[in-house]
Amino acid sequence: MVKKKAESRSTSDQRQYRYYDLIMAAFVCVLLCSNLIGVSKVVTIAGFTFGGGNLFFPLSYLFGDILTEVYGYARGRRVVWAGFGALIFASLMSWIVVTLPAAEGYTGQAALEQIFASTPRIVAASIFAYFIGELTNSYILAKMKLFTEGRFLWMRTIGSTLGGEAIDSLVFYPLAFYGSWSNDLLLKVMLANYVIKVGWEILATPLTYRIVNFLKKKENEDYFDRDTNFTPFSVKV
Template sequence: MSRESKYLVLFGFYVGFWGMLQSLTVKLVPLDLAWMGLGTLAFSYGSFVHALTFPCTDAVAEIWGAKRARSMVYMGVVVYLFCTLMLFIGVQLPPAEGWENNEAYRVLFQGAPRIVAGSLVATMVAQLWDIYVFEWVKRKTGQRYLWLRNNASTFGSQLLDTSIFYVIAFYGVIPNEVLPKVILGSYLLKMLVAIVDTPMVYLIVRWITGSWTAKGDVESVC
């Protein structure tokens, strides 16, 4: 399989994750913050699923550079908006006679506008920031320290993603004194997920290039 074919495989997974976000974001999962004295709250399942997109953009930024990685983000936004539109149309269409599950379908897929908007804005901003930091660190370090640029970009972008999402989706819903603690708790859980991010990036880069690092944007400044 050629390098470009492997890129298309990676790109397919990436936009596929974006396509799922609209329907997954409205799923709230219990978040046990008893250790912070807050009891059990909730987090958006979609906000965690989209964390799988960060190894994709980091690997592409490593191999092909930031420009192609940003193009992936823009296409992800297009796919997200298209899927949102299709779900909206599906909710509006009249149900077939005798189908008794239309109300459940409507409630499930009509989505909460603030949650959907929060997911879109947070994901796009966080991903573009992730790519920017990744590129900046790589220009400083060259091909060395892939783990450093991957973690520096992911830690900051996940904080942005979590903060923007919860402020847009839940400001005024969750008490103001509790909201920062929910953001912190969610962010810490995301950091646990991010632990596997760096090995994933190394493995993807190795799979595509046969090496553990790549020149990417460094080629343009060497």
């Protein structure tokens, strides 16, 4: 009897999904682009000041919500770790390429440095904030799914984003820019970016419903994290 139960659980753990890898790839793509393109650029449109890269960063939270809602916290956590590794590699690659001696006659070094030469402080803040924020988002959504017994998806996606993005913003901006930006600008950008991120999640709710319902039907999966180990320091599923 014990052997049969162990075999059944092993089969479940090794189950293959049709769309999981594609969503993971989309998540990592959005994460890398939003952290490499415009992360330190401050934009003002119609009197509203915000970080340029944050127009697209909230998409990573949307994918994170979808992953946790359909496949569970453990598989969502695995994707967060994949993004963590991708960010570290991209940062290391950027640093190496920028610092390599330019060939004689090459005129693009200044532009390359301006675009990709983020300070170690900004890189570390970005990676740290991402890791904590995404895991907080996934944890809140998984726990709320148990509490609501799978109802009120909109409440879970928005509620988890409120928590995850708050942690991300409170960690990233002070670590990255305190002392180099004025306190007024820091608070203004941090608040504006938080509003943008949460606003994105609210506006994307109909799309989230469609994607989640599609995946649950196609994957025949609607995971509840009743026996999940919620430690962030694991990639086991």
